[in-house]
Amino acid sequence: MKEIESKLNKKIYYSIVWTVIAIILTGLFADNPRLNEFDLGYVFQLITGFSLSVCLLLYPKKETDLIRICIIVLASIYFYTLFLLYPETSSNFILLCFIPALSILFFNSKLFYFSLYLNAILILILFTYVLCVSNDHAYVNLELDLIGNFINFIASQVIVYFIFHLTNARMKQQQIYYEQIQQSERLKTSGQLAAAVAHEIRNPITVVKGFLQLFREEQTSLERKRHFNLMIDELNTAEQVISQFLSMAKPEQEKITEIVDVREVLQSVTDLLHSYGLLHDNRIELKVKGDCKTSANIIELKQLFINLIKNAIEASKIGDLVVVSAEVENDFVIIKVIDRGRGMSEAEVASLGTPFYSLKSKGTGLGLMICYNIVEKYNGIIDFESKQGEGTTATIRFPAVNKN
Secondary structure, three states, X not given: OOOOOOHHHHHHHHHXXXXXXXXXXXXXXXXXXXXXXXXXXXXXXXXXXXXXXXXXXXXXXXXXXXXXXXXXXXXXXXXXXXXXXXXXXXXXXXXXXXOOHHHHOOOOHHHHHHHHHHHHHHHHHHHHHHHHHOOOOOOHHHHOOHHHHHHHHHHHHHHHHHHHHHHHHHHHHHHHHHHHHXXXXXXXXXXXXXXXXXXXXXXXXXXXXXXXXXHHHHOOOHHHHHHHHHHHHHHHHHHHHHHHHHHHHOOOOOOOOEEEEHHHHHXXXXXXXXXXXXXXXXXXXXXXXXXXXXXXXXXXXXXXXXXXXXXXXXXXXXXXXXXXXXXXXXXXXXXXXXXXXXOOOHHHHHOOOOOOOOOOOOOOOHHHHHHHHHXXXXXXXXXXXXXXXXXXXXXXXXXXXXXX
């Protein structure tokens, strides 16, 4: 009921809803002792039943938190109205006990706790009314064993809570498993891509780099030599990217690690991207607290941070500040890259790291895919928090190493 997507699910949903509506209508018009009186209580029951039916029919078209809350509140009011208007029907109290079970169908923990608390408040009001206000002894089924019924109510709420807890835990496990499958598919796709094109790209790069090195030696101008050095460095970076593709294709490849000072790496990367930021009138602010050291490959870490900071700059508006921070917390080095750009929706965040998925017009999505691979390779965690119109925060966690 969380997502009414397929035609089959919609047919099942509407079949159930129309059955529920038929039961409500039967209760309203079939042999109802209040139908002839048509008093205020019956009119209220009629309005509540109609409103609940409308919300249930609208839900597949507007799956919002507001309409979910309306369904829970209206269902609660409807069942409590039945109990108050028809005290001779003892089964109505059972319906009150299991009102929170309706919210389990939405797979929303906040909605469940709202329903649980609401039902607890309403039942306390009901028991207070029966015990202190009502003098006509109309609710004899409840009054005969008030304490016992209250204990039964608490027991039913505990049962409903455990049903929700087990169901919710199972759903979270399935979600984690699904995310792991998605990540596995990403790595599988990237491995196939690496095996197909890596060698074809590496060969011409090697040739071009060789000629650039030859031409650099022939130059006498320091300025020209510096230009050649920059071009060779970029080709080295391209070769490193190809090596990353190959490492994805062969994940068991031996890792060459060293103790890396994250402060020095971030300082080097931010200095490198300083001029790139100036092109967009963006400034990079670096904040590092403490002795942030981890075990990794320094070249791969630089590649990781270059990709993330470059993405933050490109996502930012003209004149915005990009903040890069690092600190040690709970035996982890936590690095954050924060921008105040356009932000992303939940669906866009969930798709990050997928090959060829990019929010940039000329992007390939391979940069973030490599970032995910680097972080996973060194037992790290990367996640993105984003809100449209407010920006994005990329958080990377690596195991910290001791100063010694």
